[in-house]
Amino acid sequence: MPKLTDVTLPTQLKERLAQGHPWVYRTHVPPQLRLPAGAWVRLRCGGWSAYGLWDAERPIAVRVFSAHGLPNAAWVRERVRAAWELRAPLRAAGCTAYRWLFGEGDGLPGLTADVYGEYVVVQAYMGGAGELLGWLAEALREVNPALRGVVLRQQRADDQDEDQVTGSQGGEPDQARSAPSPAGALLSLSGSLPPQQLVVREHGVQLYADLRGGQKTGLFLDHRENRRYVEAVSAGRSVLNCFAYTGAFSLYALRGGASAVVSADIGKGLAAATAANLALNGFDAARHSFVTDDCFAMLERFAAAGRRFDLVVLDPPSFAKSKASRYAAVRAYARLNTLALRCVAPGGLLASASCTSQVGPEEFKGMLTAAAAGAERTLQIVHEAGQPLDHPVPAGFPEGRYLKFVVGRALERA
Structure with a gap:
């Protein structure tokens, strides 16, 4: 030693x-x-x-x-294999895109590994990970010999979801859901580099994944099960999907039988990317439209015009990268959700998400209560979820629970 x-x-x-x-x-x-x-x-x-x-x-x-010994290649391989076994139900369900390693949640702090078909995209959120990355790439291909390549995606300013933040409550968790920025470089750790775009599947829905220029490592994998929930409640409803990115929530809503879906995001090129995903799945484009606009401004405009939807989905970017910005984030979430509730038809649903660890689950629900009051509505919470199977949280690490997804029925006040 x-x-x-x-x-x-x-x-x-x-x-x-x-x-x-x-x-x-x-x-x-x-x-x-x-x-x-x-x-x-x-x-x-x-x-x-x-x-x-x-x-x-x-x-x-x-x-x-x-706590038991100095990590080495064999130790890393054990962690990788344990994480692989945990994700077995996802593979059995036909999901070809998921998070294989969730850093602290899988015992490998500061490292993530996302599966996209035959490729794995690794990110490191700490300095000095070189030796670990070599062990990790070797372990990933040993546990899954079918992999064609393991790549490291260099961090960008908008990829700081697992980057560590200041204060006593840091966390993975600040996922920027916004327009693509210049591509993060991919460095081969083992095998070949992936093509510019891949097609992956989750629960039967097909999605294009841009591993070089897309947000995160290509897709937002943590909302997989929440998208299924939206599908389950979309039949016959008009749906507004805010901060839609490339339309994943919209695809599930359409498959669930939504009468009409509007996707909205300010990002350049996202309307075309969403249209490509609709075509890939054979969905009726006549039931879908895309609004390229700031979602705050669009919701204000819709509310003023009296435009209402049976289901509004909010999946905004993180409004808090540090503890210091927490209170400003809560105010921004409250304003956004108030606007959204004004656009929900009486008896309709609001599906609201937050991806910042700086705002806890109870504080998030408190914000929704304030937003409902501001919109002069009563909000009945009918569903609540956190992270899926491939984003586990150690019991002794509350900062690891970053994702909140709350669905409420909006009622007129008595």
Whole structure:
């Protein structure tokens, strides 16, 4: 075993660390400690000890990997295989796009791996992950020999969902759902590079996935089951899908029998991308239209004109990248949901999502209560969900629960 630096932590952290919290913030390590990114360290806190990886720059100084031994290639392979087995029901259901590794949730902090057919797209949200990436690529192809390639997607400004943020409540969780920006470079870790676009399936719906220029690693995989819920309640309804990206919620609504669907997003090229997805699935384009506009402005316009829908879907970008912006985020969510509720027909449904870890589930529902009051509606919550199977959350890591999806029936006030 190589010589390791011992890092002694404040004793008040012991309970949290012993319960499995995987992060040590820079404010909790000795201020004079200087180590290269990617150095393994031994953490000590009272009678607790574990092995972690040092990050030289980010607010999270150390990610905790193991309490039992220094990680190596075999250790990584065990984590990869366990995560593969957890996702077996998704493969059995015919899903060819899903998150194979969800960082902290699968015991490999700071790393994600997304499956798109025969390719895996890896992202690293920490410095000094080079050795781990080599082990990871080898393990992924060993566990699934059918893979044609494992690639690393370089981080971009809008890909910071798992990037660590400041404050005591950081998290994966701030997914930017907006227009594509210049493509993130793909670096081959093993095998070949993927084509520009792939076709993947989830629950029988086909989707084009742009692994180079699209948001996230190509698609928003965390809403897979929420899209199925929207499908189940769409029959005969008029649907407005805000922040639609390439129309995944709209596709499910159409398959569920929606009478008409309007998709809306400000992003350039997203109307064409959504049309391509409709054609790919053979859906009737006459039941669908796309509005390229700012969703706040569009909802204000629809509300003023008295335009109503039986189901409104809100899946906005994160309004909070840090704890400091949390209160502004809640105000933005409240305004957005108030506008949306004014566009819901009496007795209709609002399906509202939040992807920021800075706003917890109860605070999110409190915001919906305030939004309903602002719209002079009563909101009955009929469904609530968090993350799906491929985004597990350790019990000792509440920051890992970032996704909220709440469906409510909007009623006129008595």
